[in-house]
Amino acid sequence: MKKEWWQQKVAYQIYPKSFLDTKGNGIGDLRGIIEKLDYLRELGIGIVWISPCYLSPLADQGYDIADYYRIDPRFGSNEDMDELIREAKKRDIAIVLDLVVNHCSDEHSWFQKAIADPDGPYADYFFFEEGVDGHEPNNWRSYFGGSAWEKIPGSNRYYLHLFHKKQPDLNWENPKLREEIYRMINWWLDKGIAGFRIDAILNIKKVFPLRGHDFPPDREDGMASCTNMIYAAKGIGDFLREMRDRTFRPHGAFTVGEVFNETEEQIPEFIGPDGYFSSMFDFRSNIFGRSGKGWYDCRQITPDDYRDACFETQRLVGDIGFISTIIENHDEPRGVSRYIPPEELSRRSKKFLGTMQLMLRGLPFLYQGQEIGMENIKLHSIEEVDDISTLDEYQISLQAGLSEEEALRSVNRFSRDNARTPMQWSDKENAGFTKGKPWLSPNPNYREINVEAEERDPDSVLRYYRKLIALRSDPEYKDSIVYGDFEPFMQEESRLMAFYRRGEKNCLLVLGNFRKEEREIELPVDVKAVLLSNVDQSEIRGRRIRLEGYQALILAVSEPGKTGLS
Ligand code: GLC
DSSP: OOOOGGGGSOEEEEOGGGTOOSSSSSSOOHHHHHHTHHHHHHHTOOEEEEOOOEEOOOTTTTSSOSEEEEEOTTTOOHHHHHHHHHHHHHTTOEEEEEEOOSBOOTTSHHHHHHHHOTTSGGGGGBOEEEOBTTBOSSOEEOTTSSBSEEEOTTSSEEEEOSSOTTSOBBOTTOHHHHHHHHHHHHHHHHTTOOEEEETTGGGGSOOSOOTTOOOOOOSTTSOEETHHHHHHOOOHHHHHHHHIIIIIHHHTOEEEEOOOSOOTTHHHHHHSTTOSSSEEBOOTTTSTTOOTTOGGGOOOOOHHHHHHHHHHHHHHHTTTOOOEEOSOOTTSOOHHHHHSOGGGOSHHHHHHHHHHHHHSSSEEEEETTGGGTOOOOOOSOGGGOOOHHHHHHHHHHHHTTOOHHHHHHHHHHHOGGGGTSOOOOOSSGGGGSOSSOOSSOOOGGGGTSOHHHHHHOTTSHHHHHHHHHHHTTOTTTHHHHHHOEEEEOSTTSTTEEEEEEEOSSOEEEEEEEOSSSOEEEEOSSOEEEEEEESSSOOEEETTEEEEOTTOEEEEEEOOTTOOSOO
């Protein structure tokens, strides 16, 4: 596998709306990000991915873009972005922007022109179809609920939106549209950004004809999930290859794809040596237990399921390419609230989870607040919810017969708002996020969990993350941590998450006791050094090790199969 600069970094996702507000309008902004670059540098971050901050009505929080070339004034200006790129570069931080090109906003001028003249050239930038027998053109259900088709006012045609109705899908079959997109990508890359995180990209290839293309209904609404389309559509590679060759490749850009449910054969296609992207996210543990019926029907993930999901991705990706790991993002609940049983959530178990993520093979993406152990919120009423997806799932739960209270609890588990509450900078009003009225209330636990307090406390989650990240660039162990082979250790042992990382110079053994009870294990190797532990004293007697509950331990060991300390 070819070695690349970005593989040795740790990345950090910023959700700008909730990061830091310097203007007092209750919405985070680019100047807030500039202000915190030193904080990120000190944490050891080398790549920052910023969720969309382009002009947008914010129907889906910026994933509905009205002008790809303009920063939304609520987030700042294009000059702020130029400054951010420059200031980040000074600190050796690469900026990665979000590329949202499956759809745009219905307020984009392309769409405005298209609906003003449904027979004109811009109509072909979208999918306009006539209905069938007075109904929508087909029975696809949008990801955010309801039909994926919306009537064009004053016309007998509908437009396709796989996401919200304010997010019309772009027609990639149209070469003119593709040219527009490549031009825009190159324009941003020329500004000096390092690359893109690529949104919802599997959706760009549709099945044709769209009209009348029904799938078997999967709920009582008679509709079918539009993921059916992703599986049925053939030929997405042609678009992705062309985009790569026309934009990313000539710029040597870094790209990470939002790719769900990839098949084994697709891994080399997407991230192999000649792949469409540099990397893609591992969502295996996020999608674990998902149900076609809705969030209310999802199965809870157990510690063993979590471990097995992570290991399965490691096995499948192997040496083919370089995966990107996450425990959470702006669409997912907080990792610590999801993967650690609630009664076992503690500083130590948070550090445990961070150790597991950062020691797997891949490029780790932290999501803002992860490094201080931010947790899910507790919803008291559906009125508190902003996220369109949560509102839809709430209705689905009610329709399935859940009481209001049960429905609220079921959406609380997965709500996208869990991770979207403001970043907790201090114990001051609004967590130090804004001097105005925050667009979403902060998690009340900000009085204990915040950056300022954790900076002061040598035992904090933040201080631990710093050590963990620093270890990845330790000249002695870097090679094993970044490139070392992954090999499970004692996977048959319930609630133990352990693995080797075998590099050319060193062999590491990562031990994670994924339960609150202590345990003893006998190692088949000799311990050369303890590199990091989330527990003060590690009890190691020869090859016997006692692990405390939720202890994570990183060891340099002799090669398995070999004895002696040489
Ligand atoms: C991706 C984004 C999500 C957004 C959707 C539509 O999944 O991560 O936030 O709602 O695409 O753009």
